[in-house]
Amino acid sequence: xxxxxxxxxxxxxxxxxxxxxxxxxxxxxxxxxxxxxxxxxxxxxxxxxxxxxxxxxxxxxxxxxxxxxxxxxxxxxxxxxxxxxxxxxxxxxxxxxxxxxxxxxxxxxxxxx
Amino acid sequence: xxxxxxxxxxxxxxxxxxxxxxxxxxxxxxxxxxxxxxxxxxxxxxxxxxxxxxxxxxxxxxxxxxxxxxxxxxxxxxxxxxxxxxxxxxxxxxxxxxxxxxxxxxxxxxx
Numbered sequence: 001x002x003x004x005x006x007x008x009x010x011x012x013x014x015x016x017x018x019x020x021x022x023x024x025x026x027x028x029x030x031x032x033x034x035x036x037x038x039x040x041x042x043x044x045x046x047x048x049x050x051x052x053x054x055x056x057x058x059x060x061x062x063x064x065x066x067x068x069x070x071x072x073x074x075x076x077x078x079x080x081x082x083x084x085x086x087x088x089x090x091x092x093x094x095x096x097x098x099x100x101x102x103x104x105x106x107x108x109x110x111x112x113x
Numbered sequence: 114x115x116x117x118x119x120x121x122x123x124x125x126x127x128x129x130x131x132x133x134x135x136x137x138x139x140x141x142x143x144x145x146x147x148x149x150x151x152x153x154x155x156x157x158x159x160x161x162x163x164x165x166x167x168x169x170x171x172x173x174x175x176x177x178x179x180x181x182x183x184x185x186x187x188x189x190x191x192x193x194x195x196x197x198x199x200x201x202x203x204x205x206x207x208x209x210x211x212x213x214x215x216x217x218x219x220x221x222x223x224x
Contacts, residue, residue, distance in 0.1 A: 042216035
């Protein structure tokens, strides 16, 4: 049971570099989302998607882009990395059913220098 | 008032103790409530959903008070393995895709 798979697990970027965090789920969940977790801040929603071709902004979307071309994949792109984007990123998915809990990937630890 | 607020903690308790976490939410239209557990440097994992009538799963009991807009988690007979951060999660808009997390409460159970 793969569930939600995120890659890479660790990444170090220099300021201004771009990269894509990959996320894939095999549970046929319609909903997918990206969160970042910072000390003292809890998990904050970056972007989410309610289905293929549909994305929307969460609480902290600036500096990130997403796309959802398939049900399975929901990549997160950092366009021009900044030190403020140093964080732990979690991808999650859940079903469009009331009370359906989130299933998280293992996380990506990103450091921007 | 923040959307979801939790006891700031940290909580340090001896093995066998009973510990309670509280969480308040601001949106009275919130529909779904959860407690997640997060081990150090790991992803959050669902501990239990919280139902209107309250629910129990072994040593864990969750309760919801809609009138006062708070949920609670009670852990009885604490084990060393219960040491983790406990996250209160609320569905504030009635949707199921914009869940809001509390900042978490760190629990350490000591031998």
